[in-house]
Amino acid sequence: MSAKSSVRTITEAARQIKVCREADVVVVGGGPGGIGSAITAARGGADTVLIERYSHLGGMATGGLINILPNLSDISGKQHIYGLNQEIIDRMDARGGAFYPKKKDWGTTDKKVVDYYRNTNMGNFYIRKDPNLGGQERVLYTAVVDPEILKDELNDMIQEAGVDLLLHSWGTRPIMEGGTVKGVFFESKSGRQAILGKVVIDATGDGDIFVEAGAEFDGSLDSKRRTAWLAFTTWVTGVDIQKADDFKASQPEKYAERMQELMKLGGYPHYMKGILKNQRNVIWYHSFQIKPEASDAKDVRELTRVDIRGRKRALITYEFMKKHVPGFENSFIMQTAPQLGLQGGRRVIGEYILTDKDMESDEVFEDTIVVLANNDNGEISAKHPTICVPYRCLVPKEVDGLLVACRAFSSTESVNQWFNIIPPCIAYGQAAGTAAAMSVSSGIQPRKVDYKALHKNLVNQGVNLPDIK
Numbered sequence: 001m002s003a004k005s006s007v008r009t010i011t012e013a014a015r016q017i018k019v020c021r022e023a024d025v026v027v028v029g030g031g032p033g034g035i036g037s038a039i040t041a042a043r044g045g046a047d048t049v050l051i052e053r054y055s056h057l058g059g060m061a062t063g064g065l066i067n068i069l070p071n072l073s074d075i076s077g078k079q080h081i082y083g084l085n086q087e088i089i090d091r092m093d094a095r096g097g098a099f100y101p102k103k104k105d106w107g108t109t110d111k112k113v114v115d116y117y118r119n120t121n122m123g124n125f126y127i128r129k130d131p132n133l134g135g136q137e138r139v140l141y142t143a144v145v146d147p148e149i150l151k152d153e154l155n156d157m158i159q160e161a162g163v164d165l166l167l168h169s170w171g172t173r174p175i176m177e178g179g180t181v182k183g184v185f186f187e188s189k190s191g192r193q194a195i196l197g198k199v200v201i202d203a204t205g206d207g208d209i210f211v212e213a214g215a216e217f218d219g220s221l222d223s224k225r226r227t228a229w230l231a232f233t234t235w236v237t238g239v240d241i242q243k244a245d246d247f248k249a250s251q252p253e254k255y256a257e258r259m260q261e262l263m264k265l266g267g268y269p270h271y272m273k274g275i276l277k278n279q280r281n282v283i284w285y286h287s288f289q290i291k292p293e294a295s296d297a298k299d300v301r302e303l304t305r306v307d308i309r310g311r312k313r314a315l316i317t318y319e320f321m322k323k324h325v326p327g328f329e330n331s332f333i334m335q336t337a338p339q340l341g342l343q344g345g346r347r348v349i350g351e352y353i354l355t356d357k358d359m360e361s362d363e364v365f366e367d368t369i370v371v372l373a374n375n376d377n378g379e380i381s382a383k384h385p386t387i388c389v390p391y392r393c394l395v396p397k398e399v400d401g402l403l404v405a406c407r408a409f410s411s412t413e414s415v416n417q418w419f420n421i422i423p424p425c426i427a428y429g430q431a432a433g434t435a436a437a438m439s440v441s442s443g444i445q446p447r448k449v450d451y452k453a454l455h456k457n458l459v460n461q462g463v464n465l466p467d468i469k
C-alpha cells in the first residue's frame, strides 16, 4: 500500500507554553548516555531533570534487548572502562543480574577456558583473537546484564542521585536565545510544556535536540555499515538448545537446507544462545542477520515499515523453527524489543572530531574523558590497543548551553561504529554530566570548563584516566 503524501504546509499558531520546571541541567533521553549524564550531573550538585520518551530507562540496553556491555578490557584482558559503568555492573551483580568472565580469566589464552566462555551465553562477545599472539584467542572483560533488573536498578540510581525523572515525555525542540540553548519543549499526555535549564544534554542517540538548535552535524550513513541498519530484536524461549545443536551437528546438510528455506521465506537463520547466566533455553535473534539495508531512522514511515516487517519475520522464523528444527517444538516468543534498534545516525560536529587518524595514535588529550579498548581493528588494535576520547567531542562547535552525550558524539562514521556502544556512551554521559554540573556551579558555558578540573573530578569518581600535563 503506497502512502498518500501531501506537499502542503500549514502555519502553526503561536501559543503560550507552560514552563513546568526551571532546572540547572536538563537531559533529554534516558539511554546509556542519558543515564550517565543525569546521575553524574545530580551527584555533582546540579538540579537535574531527565526526560525519556518511553516508560523505562536504559535505551537500547533495555528496550532494544541489547543487554551486552562489551570491550570493558582490551584484548590482553586489561580493564580500561571503570567509573559509572563498573558501578552499574557491581550493582547488577549484587542482584544476580550480571554475567562476565571471572577476573582471573581476563586475557587468558587457555583453550579450555576460552571454550568455556565461547559456549556460555552470548559466547563470542567474551573472546577476541590477539594479533600480537599470532591470532590466539583470549578472554575479554565483557558483561551481560538482565534488562528487566537493569530498568529497576537505573530507576533506583536516578532516584538516589535526586534526579527529577519524567518518563513518557518526548523532547521536541530546544528553547533558544540566539545561539544558546536555554531549555526544551516536550510533549506528553500532560500536553506541551517547557523546562528551562542552564545546560541541556542531548542524549537522544539521534541528536533530536542539537539538530533543532542549529548545530552542525554529519548525517551521512554508509549502507554497508551496521550504523545504518535498523534492528528488530526477539527473544525465544522454551528451546532445547542441546537437541537443536545435536541436530545441527549430526545432519549439517539438512540443517543448512532448512535454513535456506527459512531465508527464502524471509526468516532469520542465525541466533545467539542464552541471554544471561547460561540459560539453556533462551535464544536471541536480531534482524541484522538477514540482508541488512540502510534505513533512515528519522523517517516515521521507514520506522513503521521496518517494525511491521521485523515482526512478520520474527513470526515466520518462530513458526518455521518450531515445525522444522528438533529442539524448537515447545518454544515460544518470550519478548520482542519494545523499541527498534539503531546504532548510528547523525553525529554532531564538535570542537574535536574523532577520526581514523586517532585510532592509530596514542595521543593523550589534555581533555581526555575516557580511555576505550580498541579491540576490533586487527593490526591497528594490535599496535594501538586503546584510544582516548576528548571532552571536545561532546561540545558542539557553535551552539552554547548544550552538550551531546550519546552515540551522536563528534566522530566520523568509521570511528563512530566502534565507539558508540553502550559502555562508551555511559562514559560520555558521566563526563557530560560532570562538566554540566561544573559549568552551572561556576556560571560558565560548558565549552569553557577547565579540563584539569574536569579530569580531577572524573578521576575522583573512579574513572580510569591517564595523567595529563
Ligand SMILES: Cc1cc2nc3c(=O)[nH]c(=O)nc-3n(C[C@H](O)[C@H](O)[C@H](O)COP(=O)(O)OP(=O)(O)OC[C@H]3O[C@@H](n4cnc5c(N)ncnc54)[C@H](O)[C@@H]3O)c2cc1C
Pocket (backbone or CB within 6 Å): 028, 029, 030, 031, 032, 033, 034, 051, 052, 053, 054, 057, 058, 059, 060, 061, 064, 066, 068, 069, 070, 169, 170, 171, 172, 203, 204, 205, 206, 208, 230, 231, 286, 288, 341, 342, 343, 344, 405, 406, 407, 408, 420, 421, 422, 423, 425
Ligand atoms: C542490533 C544491535 C546490536 C547492538 N549490539 C551492541 C552490543 O552488543 N553492545 C553494545 O554495547 N552496543 C550494541 N549496540 C549499540 C548500542 O545499543 C547503542 O549504540 C547505544 O545504546 C547507544 O546509546 P545512546 O544513549 O546513544 O542511545 P540509545 O540507547 O538509543 O538511547 C537513547 C534514549 O533516548 C530516548 N529518546 C530518543 N529521542 C528522544 C526524545 N526526542 N525525547 C525523549 N527521549 C528520547 C530513547 O527512547 C532512548 O531511551 C547494538 C545496536 C543494535 C541496534
